[in-house]
Amino acid sequence: MSLGVVMLVHTDFDRAELMVRHWAEGGCPVMIHVDSDVDDTTYDRFVANLDDLADVRFSTRHRCEWGMWGLVAATQDAVQHLLTDFEQVGRVFLASGSCLPLRPISELRAFLDASPQTDFIESATTADVPWTVGGLDRERFTLRFPFAWKRRRRLFDGYVRLQQIIGIKRRIPKGLMPHMGSQWWCLTRTTLEAILNDPNRRRYDRYFQRVWIPDESYFQTLARKHAARIQSRSLTLSKFDFQGKPHIFYDDHVEILRRSGCFVARKIWPNAQVLYENFPCATDKAAGAVRPSTGTVDRIFDKAVERRTRGRAGLYMHSRFPNMEKANGIAAAPFSVMQGFDALFPGFQNWLALQTEATVHGHLYAKDKAHFADGAEVFRGALSDSARLRDYNAQGFLTNLMWTTRDQYQCFMFGPADTQSIRWLLAHDTNARVWVISGAWSIPLFLSGRSAAEVRTEAARLQRRENQFLKTLRAPDAHARLHIYTLADFLENPRDVLQMLIDQIGGHKAHALGQLPEMVDLSGLPVFLQELKNQGMHPFLTGHLSEEMHRRATVVSEPRSYVVGHK
Structure with missing residues (x-):
């Protein structure tokens, strides 16, 4: 025919x-x-x-x-x-x-x-x-x-x-x-x-x-x-x-076209001299009649479309920037954010780094500068600790940090006194693990030695900020892994919370906790919070604290025993 x-x-x-x-x-x-x-x-x-x-x-x-x-x-x-x-x-x-x-x-x-x-x-x-x-x-x-x-x-x-x-x-x-x-x-x-x-x-x-x-x-x-x-x-x-536009084949598509087994291809770039010199080419007769099979080509182009539209997690390009909410993962790797822990435990950063072997930063979004691990002024990826440079694109600062350090787990401290422009990112990133002890902002105010009347305005401001952060984290469209405790809940048994924290960060390398980090002396904190209430500022995010709770947390918190079976 x-x-x-x-x-x-x-x-x-x-x-x-x-x-x-x-x-x-x-x-x-x-x-x-x-x-x-x-x-x-x-x-x-x-x-x-x-x-x-x-x-x-x-x-x-x-x-x-x-x-x-x-x-x-x-x-x-x-x-x-x-x-x-x-x-x-x-x-x-x-x-x-x-x-x-x-x-x-x-x-x-x-x-x-x-x-x-x-x-x-x-x-x-x-x-x-x-x-x-x-x-x-x-x-x-x-x-x-x-x-x-x-x-x-x-x-x-x-x-x-x-x-x-x-x-x-x-x-x-x-x-x-x-x-x-x-x-x-x-x-x-x-x-x-x-x-x-x-x-x-x-x-x-x-x-x-x-x-x-x-x-x-x-x-x-x-x-x-x-x-x-x-x-x-x-x-x-x-x-x-x-977008429905035809792909154009160039000289570097020679092998893909050959493997397709198809009889004709379009659309060919008119200057693809290598393609015009290599095709048409006969198939290997020893292999028998080759039927057209676009499976391999389809998979390659499907992956190319996915990479074009979704990209790689944490890596930004023209096709999906600045639409971060449409990104394929905001940060490049899992990371943890701790709020309130360093207020309770002054040496928490060093303790956590020893327990997990992760890189533990201070407050990356502090007002004065980014507090990198070990006090570095410039971190991997040529990231400066300058607050002005950081705040120019606060979300980009974090995603850059996670991209350049994706080979090692990253943790950093956060708090209501810090720049809050990354709240949306922390709430919506599936790679974010957010740990919050709400109301812990009251501890530095209590330890400052100033009266409740003097710190009332600052306490109210910090609580408003923290409350807004918690609402963002709990939004229906948020995807971060959340662990939120009031200060009172945490002090019931801090060992369990800290054990879960290092288990999540350390993975299979994690081990049972021995010595807990040293906690600040909270004697008198309940009285201080009551004085804030008397001033008309209700610290509802702390939960209900008592002196007995503080003493239990520092003395009685011990590993729990579990019954695994008996004869």
Whole structure:
């Protein structure tokens, strides 16, 4: 069965000429359609350059505007001319000037001859496959689209919205089930003649003239009506990005294209000289007939799309910055934030570093500067301890720190006296482990020696800030791992909380706690809090404290015993 080619050309005529000659030299009659927008001088030169090829013809020219009916009309006329002029043609392969044959035409013929009555056209219903990109799915077939999306975008969008508001819906012609798929197909003469000579063709054409992007639905729908046997796939390798734009193949895609086993690929960069020199290439005959298999290519491009849209956790790029809330993980690695612990335990940073071997920073968001571990002025990633530089992009400061130190667990202290611009990040990052002893801000005020009347305003300010932080952490859309205790709850048994803390940070390296860090003397704190209440400032975030609770925490807190079984 002879194979004919319909080629749609609108640019890069030097490369298109090479492809026409390749098809013609392989024994395929070629019918070329050139977009009517191409100037006459370029068109005449292109025709003259191919004048030596007897089986190459040119069809009636149409204006082929993207997404409009012209592409279908051009294909219809070209197919009709090809079938009329070359009666021996039994199959028609639709290609473009930017397509590149990857395998010899003889292998394509052998593959098609093995399935003599089969049409190869990607064809799926919109109800079964989320094919479309950009919001218009079933609406492509139920609304009217008289305006070109590229040239008249405002009219296009406005007319779509108007139809949606009014509730206009077109009636799909009886007997048709709309299907969509790749524009590039290979159909038998029998199917194409049935489509072109359908008694209802005028009605179908009139309907599809106002369908959005009909070149992806016209033949795909009518092939389902007339074909005897369909394989729903295209023999042309074409990939699209997350915006629906075609991927362009460059010189560094040689191996990917070779491994695909496909017969044709598009869209090829016109300056990809390496590709044009390497293809088409014959397959290894020892391995038998290689069937097209895009599985490997699909996986590579799917990963590329995912990397393009989601990126790597904690690494920011143009495509997803500054939309941090849409990021694939805000920080690059898990980290812990402790609020209130250093107020209770003056040597907490050193103690935690010894227990877990993690890098434990002080208050990275203190007003004066970033207190890096070991008092460093510049930390990994050339991060300065300057508060002004840090606060220029407080969230970026933290994500940079986590990216450059992702090989080692990071911890830092936080508190209501610190800069609060990272509250959203701490609440929404799935990598954040936030530990809060609420009300611990009262301890430095108590230890300052000032009276309740003197610190009342400061206490109220710190409590408001901490309360807002807790509300952010507990928001329905927050994703951080939270461990929140009132000061009173923590003092009931600090050993259990500290054990959970080092277990989470240390993982399998964690061990049972021996000596707890030294706690400040809280004798008199309940009286101090009562004095704050007397001043009209209610410290509700501390919980209910008593002197007995403080003494229990410092003396009685011991490892708990667990019954594991008995005889």
